[in-house]
Amino acid sequence: MKRILYFTGYRMVAQEWDGRKLNSSVYFEPDEQGLDLFEAYLTSLKNEPVRLLLDLIEEEFRQVVIPLLRGSDRQNIIDRNFSKFFRNSDYRYAISQKTLKKGRKEESLLLMGLTNQDLLKPWLELIDKTRTPLTGILSLPMVSEDLVSEFKSKNKCVILVSQQVPSNLRQSVFLDGKLILSRLVPIASFYQGEYTNDVIRDIEGTQRYLVSQRIIDRNDVISVQILCNERHYEKLKIKSEEDVVFDYNIQNINDFIKKQKIEVVEEQDFSSLIFCSQACRKTFPNHYARYPEKKYFYHYITSLGTKIVGIILLASSIGLLSISLAKGFLYESSVTEMMLLQQKYESKFNQLNEQKIDSDISTTNMKNVVQTVDKLKKTYLRSPREMMAMVSQDISLFNEMRVNELDWILATDVAATDADGQKVKETKPRGRKSRRNSKRKNKLYEIVTVSGNLLNFDGDYRYALSLINDVENTMTVSDKYDLVQVLKRPLNIESNESLSGDVNVKVNSKGALNKKAEFTIRVVREVNLGAK
Known part of the structure; x- marks a missing residue:
């Protein structure tokens, strides 16, 4: 209103x-x-x-032109014009309308006042x-x-x-x-x-x-x-x-x-x-x-501002009080929780203290043992999931192959066959990369041995050998492994071995011939000890 x-x-x-x-x-x-x-x-x-x-x-209006000035000089000129046109009036006003830039700069003013x-x-x-x-x-x-x-x-x-x-x-x-x-x-x-x-x-x-x-x-x-x-x-x-x-x-x-x-x-x-x-x-x-006529308006503005500030302070105080109450409630809850936890650990400590066994091992040695175990867990305790998933993904590219067994070990020798005994089986690495990687010592390796056979094998050993070679080459070229070896082929074609293969013939109830083409592939990958 x-x-x-x-x-x-x-x-x-x-x-x-x-x-x-x-x-x-x-x-x-x-x-x-x-x-x-x-x-x-x-x-x-x-x-x-x-x-x-x-x-x-x-009410009268006068247009005047004055020099373009600022501050007290301008006000003095305006006051002189006020005295000239509105000598006996206290109610007068001047408003600037435009600046004249022809010749010297001047200002056009409209003077108005009550007579x-x-x-x-x-x-x-x-x-x-x-x-x-x-x-x-x-x-x-x-x-x-x-x-x-x-x-x-x-x-x-x-x-x-x-x-x-x-x-x-x-x-x-x-x-x-x-x-x-x-x-x-x-x-x-x-x-x-x-x-x-x-x-x-x-x-x-x-x-x-x-x-x-x-x-x-x-x-x-x-x-x-x-x-x-x-x-x-x-x-x-x-x-x-x-x-x-x-x-x-x-x-x-x-x-x-x-x-x-x-x-x-x-x-x-x-x-x-x-x-x-x-x-x-x-x-x-x-x-x-003038100021005497507007003094109560200034009082009103001051009062209104004070009320607004008061409302803001009141709202802030209520907000701070609410925050303090919430913090106090949380503190009381945490104190109660901590007291219950303290009682639990005191009871556990007393129970263990009664059952403790005296030991002559120093606390420093015990600390070193704990740190060593932590380091072993973080560095050497590996999960086979990543390696198994990687090998399975590569084998799945070949639909004719069926995996019967996956054997995963962790060893420090690239040629190890046993994770505990570190038994070394003499193998002949294939490819320059495999020969180079076989010379590495004192490192940690993940070794996966894949055993399986070919599905729907009809006795075509040439195709079976070609398929195994494709698997070996694919896994070697992928550059994900340090060593890829074929330990067993459907037909042994090594130069130092006698020609052999599974040519056993079994007759089923329907009289059909079942032939097997078994294979074993060994894959080695170095473990990055810097990553968990």
Whole structure:
């Protein structure tokens, strides 16, 4: 909920907005009763912040050009211009509009100020008396600057014509989207009279002033945006179509309110609600409020910040307390668990202490024995799984071969046949790699002996021998083994042996001949002692 005070120089209007929805609007007359009601209203807010929007005829605008300076030098020049144009006013404001880079660098400023500050005095005194936080005092023409972009005019100069009260017509002039002047013109024909002619005549007067001040050229087309009610819409529409000097755009106030998605209960005759909504929804710099008027707003910000910090500290404290409670609970649980574990080990220790056997072995020797056993386990205790899987994978490439037995041992000699006795069987290594590896000593080797026979053997020993040779060559070329030997072939073809083979013939019940082609292959791989 946001609250705005709208002051027209005569009466004060208090509005409450919820986003784009107007919830309430209360009017206060500038008499004793109205001021008392205004004080009661402010008291009911309970120190909620408000914003004051001014729409005064006693507000003037001046454009000046000063040297491009910074710091105190710039402020001194601005103060001198304030004294020149607004000598008796404490409510004044300067805004930079653009930098001029022709010749020496200069800055274009818009100076604005109130020429009759006594109008605000009784209302500001009540705001101060009730300690109401005042966020700022805004100028309605400066707020209307945000609406210019929504008109999407292609012309450089735009005149926005609006009427917030029946007796005054406001014309605000914008050049390149920046406010350069705004004035309230008294008009008495709102309810009766030639209202349309009065409006057009005032616009033409504004054009002549702009040309005389060399703000625009005589041939420049001016875009005129008029916000009017239903009463004068048709007449202004017809009159503007007859004029070829200005680029008119007549907009119905209520249609524009719907376009802005502003929610109101009843239709409006005046456009003040549009600017009040704009001032509530958007953030504008403070134009006129001095420190004495804003002191309670600073107190409000400090109080709000303190509350936020307090909430953060409270939430942090609760979080830290929860963490501490959780840690305490875990600590108590761990203490209980450790006490039970301590009792268990004390009982075990006492039991072993009663059964202990005296020994004359020193603790150093015992330590060395344990370390030696650990080293043996880590280095020399091998699993046959990897070697068995590797050999099985290579044998499985040949579908005609059936493995009947796999024998795995771990030995320090490449030719060993027994893991314990290290018995050496004389074998003739095949290939240069096998002869080279057979000379290695004092190393650890995995030795696998594979025994099996050929499936569906029909007596073709030439094919059987070729198959065994293929197996031997495949395993040797794979470079996974240090030595591959064929200990037994289906037919012995060694030069120093007599020709032999399993030519036993057995007759089964069906009378078929069963022949066997048995083989034995020995595979050796060096163990990497650095890996477990």
